[in-house]
Amino acid sequence: MKKKTIILTLTESCNLDCVYCYQHHKTSKRMSVDTAINAIKKHINQSRGYDQVEVDLFGGEPFLEFETIKEIGNWAKKQEFPIPVVFFVDTNGTLVHGDIQDWLLCNEHIRVGLSLDGTPTTHNSNRSNSYDLIDIEFFVNNYPAQPVRATIYQNSLSTLSDDIIHLHSLGFKVTASFALGVDWSIDQVKTKFMSELKKLIDYYICNPQIDPCSLFKTGYLRLYEDRKMAKWCGFYSDMVAINVDGAEFPCQSFQSNTTGSSPNIPLPDFSKVEDWSDPECADCLIANLCPTCYGINHLRTGNVTTRDKSMCDIRKIMALANTNFTARLLENGRLSLSGSELALTVQAIKDIQKSYSEI
Template identity: 40%
Template sequence: MNNMYLKKIVTLVLTQNCNLNCSYCYEHSKTKKTMSVETAKKIIEKEINTNDEYPEIIFEFFGGEPFLEFDLIKELYEYIWNPKFTKKRVCFVSTNGTLLTDKMKEWLSQRKQYIVCGLSVDGTKKMHNINRSKSFDSIDLDFFVNTWPEQSAKMTISKETINDLAEGIIFLHNKRFLISANLAHGVDWSEPNLSDILEEQLNKLIEFYVDNPDIQPCSMMSMPISRLASDDINKRWCGSGTHMKAYDIDGQCYPCQMFLPISSTESRNFESINFSDDEKFKDPFCNNCPIDAICPNCYGMNYNNRGNVAIRDHNLCVLTKIIALAISKMQYLKIQRYGIESISKEPLEQYKVVKGIEIIQKQLSYF
């Protein structure tokens, strides 16, 4: 793994408390405990001064809802940007966006190049309120999209909102957001009618994206199908336990936030996992799957729910294949209407995308 092209992501859980109670939340053991300033500063200094060859660090402030501890965020921001530290760095806050006052927004705006906020918003007001404690009207959407226009909004789809998936994504696009969209983790997606609903919604999205080629498709419709035609495939889906780590309120280090006690239903011995052994992260069930190389995966959720970082939620298999088919159809229709250069300017990437379309259509056409 070439660290020159990776950023180290260091997550600090500033609080286990949250002002919302989202329907799909995987943090089942919330408390009102917070991280002390002293603990946070020790972590920051250690990570910045570690000679690990990562050229840049992202310090992510996490929760719960981190803006419950805004004074702590301010103090840690000032510490991170102490001139004694020279490594390239940035601060990131994962937030539900409901607690920002005018003074907080002013402070953030003045530092927007150095501290970025990632907003969770689940589509239309109706959808968001179903998932996220009726909090839609408490969020200043314009502030987030105007302050950080290149930062994606995180949209989670639940079983209760999947019927409106397309409407929610189009709504956020019309608000000028880039969108990171995913099906909720840790939810039972085995109900047979959900595949038909998802296919119907994705067909609506295909029509929207083909008609609006300048809009960057949401992450759900952006799986890199060209990788299916590549021999050089990264075997790991994310950097959990390698260039990613998370510190709990007591300073204990974990492979990522998904391994934290607040996210786990029981205590597990993650120390026994060899995160440098890619073979330990391969699910044997997926060996012959034609889209294994592009299938989203969460090792922490695998570990929490099935006791093994490799074993995925196989109830998602059909839904993920439907998404892959939708992407291949969307790319094909774009090529038909706008030409191959609408997909990529690079001939090799053009070839790989076309090959990826062929692989998906040939091997998944029975869905």
């Protein structure tokens, strides 16, 4: 399915101070309802050829602007859009109580995703002691198909398996991603990560009813795709981010609440980018399996394609763990693949295990 994503930063404010937040230049600025609706209308009208449009209501913490969300949602219900449109709010959950819950239950066209990092100890350490401020049952009961977003941070890496298993025990699917702008190259960090992945593999093998977290969702078929044009998100081509003032960016990581009010790095002409690969990764086997954030790359290096090399061994460890997990699933007859998919998967397993057996 071809999807266009419209990201609206409703506010730069947040009621938490998460340890890994990459938005270091927050202000009290907010987006007007008119700016939001005009942006939505403009980009939906420019979305011919897409199967769906997703409108992400973003922050800061978007529910600080609940009245704006309500007006957008109430307006959207009255529209007859030319293609399917999905509205999504990414929240820390602390404000989703009372009137907000009541309104969401009456507006099922608004989907909500929760950020939750694991056990109370881990979550509170990362996210301003906010675990008990979240009505977890509300999210489990009303958005069962929506994974929670767990951010992996260095200080809590040694409890990664406990954290993800805790989230599963609450009834959640889990999307886990690494904190950006952190040095992940420390040997002790890599050793801990490898150990935690092994624990998670054992957990998923023993609990086949649990949908594995995103750390074990490696798409092996990407391994052999053309690297030059392989991208990790809709950045620039299928995505637009609108800041509180209505200015447009290729993604939210280019906005001033991340880059600062006067970024020194000029934006390139992305329409002329013919190669999205990093030249330093040209000989890396798993380059196509290695996620990257073009906005953070640009902020740190001045080049959207220059990746954070401190993540290299972490990504290799992930790839190796995925091959071990996939091999065990195949051995247990729990993975059904077509002939061509099976052949490519087995080849990828062999190639990765041969290349990274010494990690």
